[in-house]
Amino acid sequence: MSLSLLPEDRARTTLHTIALAVSQLSISGVPEQRLLMDSGLSSADLQTPEKLISPAQELRVFANAIHCTRDPALGLSLGLRMHVSAYGILGYSMLASRTLRDALNLALAQQTLLGTYFKLHLEEDGDEARLVARGYRYAPELMVFNTELCLTSLLTVIRDLLGEAVRPRRVQLSYRPPLHAHAYNRLFGCPVEFGESISTLCFSAALLDRELPLADPVSCHYGVQQCLKLAAQLDSGQDVLEQIRHHLSNNMPQATSLERVASHLHRSARTLRRHLTRMNTSYQRLLDEVRYDKARQLLMQTDMPIYLIAEQLGYSETASFRHAFLRWSGQTPSVYRR
Known part of the structure; x- marks a missing residue:
C-alpha cells in the first residue's frame, strides 16, 4: 500500500x-x-x-x-485503549477541567495537540449532544480505520473524564457497514447507523454539565497555559516550514542547498536547521515533498516530456527523478501519468 x-x-x-x-x-x-x-x-x-x-x-x-x-476491527480496539492520559498535558488539563463540557471544549480548541485527522465539533440538539467528525482528507484506504479510532477514543476519553462507563445513545457513520460491522454494537454498546452523511458520537446532553471528579482549577489553568504554549511552538515551526516550501516551489532549480534557501529568507542556515530538527523533518524531506507535489501537477496537467519535468525539479539526470518518484508513489512517472 x-x-x-x-x-x-x-x-x-x-x-x-x-x-x-x-x-x-x-x-x-x-x-x-x-x-x-x-x-x-x-x-x-x-x-x-x-x-x-x-x-x-x-x-x-x-x-x-x-x-x-x-484485524479489520483494529481501529475499534485501539481506540478503546486510548485513555485520556495518552494525550499528555492536554489530557491532564481535561481531567482537571470543571465539567465535561469544559474538557471537551478545551480539546476541540487544541485539535493540533489532539492529533485527529478530522475537524471535530460539539453540537447540541435538545437533550442530545453530538461529537461530529468531518473533513477527512487523508489516505482513503484508512478512512474506516481512522473513523473507528477517532470515535472510540473519544468515547474512552469521556468515560475517563466522568469516571464511569457511560454508553452513547447512538453512533452514526458515513460509510457502508464493513465486514466486521457486528463488532460495533458490542463495543459501542448502542445502536449504530451506517451510511449517514456524517460520523457522530451521540450521548445525553445532560452529561456535558456534569462536574468532573478530578476537577482542580489551579491545575487546569496551569495545564491550559502549557497547552497554549505548546500549540504556539507547533504553529511557529509550521510557519517556518511553509516559508521554506514556498521558496522551494518558486525557485526549484536554484534551491540546491539549505544555505542558499536561508540566504534568500534572510536567516542563517543554522537557525533553519534548528527549526527543521524541532519539527522532526529535514531540508531533504521538504525538498522531496515539494518536488513530489510539483511532479504530480506537471504529470497530470501538462504534456511536458518527463526529461523536462526532471529538469524543472532540479534533477541533472532523468533516471534520478524516475527513481525518486518511484520511491514517493510506488509508481514510475510514466505509469502515474496514465
Whole structure:
C-alpha cells in the first residue's frame, strides 16, 4: 500500500497514538520493526516524548499494523485503549477541567495537540449532544480505520473524564457497514447507523454539565497555559516550514542547498536547521515533498516530456527523478501519468 504525502499533509503531531499502538501490538507478538517499517521512525523515537512526526509517518504505522494483524476491527480496539492520559498535558488539563463540557471544549480548541485527522465539533440538539467528525482528507484506504479510532477514543476519553462507563445513545457513520460491522454494537454498546452523511458520537446532553471528579482549577489553568504554549511552538515551526516550501516551489532549480534557501529568507542556515530538527523533518524531506507535489501537477496537467519535468525539479539526470518518484508513489512517472 502506498501512502503518498498530500499537499495538505504538512502538520506535525505528537507520537502518542502510534506509541500506544506499537506498545499494545508488541504485547500481542507483533515486532516493533515491522510496525515501524518505512515510517522513518525507530524504537528509540517512541521513547522521546517531545518528538514530532508527520501524518504520513503515523499513517504508515497504521497501515503496517493492519497488514501485520489482519484485524479489520483494529481501529475499534485501539481506540478503546486510548485513555485520556495518552494525550499528555492536554489530557491532564481535561481531567482537571470543571465539567465535561469544559474538557471537551478545551480539546476541540487544541485539535493540533489532539492529533485527529478530522475537524471535530460539539453540537447540541435538545437533550442530545453530538461529537461530529468531518473533513477527512487523508489516505482513503484508512478512512474506516481512522473513523473507528477517532470515535472510540473519544468515547474512552469521556468515560475517563466522568469516571464511569457511560454508553452513547447512538453512533452514526458515513460509510457502508464493513465486514466486521457486528463488532460495533458490542463495543459501542448502542445502536449504530451506517451510511449517514456524517460520523457522530451521540450521548445525553445532560452529561456535558456534569462536574468532573478530578476537577482542580489551579491545575487546569496551569495545564491550559502549557497547552497554549505548546500549540504556539507547533504553529511557529509550521510557519517556518511553509516559508521554506514556498521558496522551494518558486525557485526549484536554484534551491540546491539549505544555505542558499536561508540566504534568500534572510536567516542563517543554522537557525533553519534548528527549526527543521524541532519539527522532526529535514531540508531533504521538504525538498522531496515539494518536488513530489510539483511532479504530480506537471504529470497530470501538462504534456511536458518527463526529461523536462526532471529538469524543472532540479534533477541533472532523468533516471534520478524516475527513481525518486518511484520511491514517493510506488509508481514510475510514466505509469502515474496514465
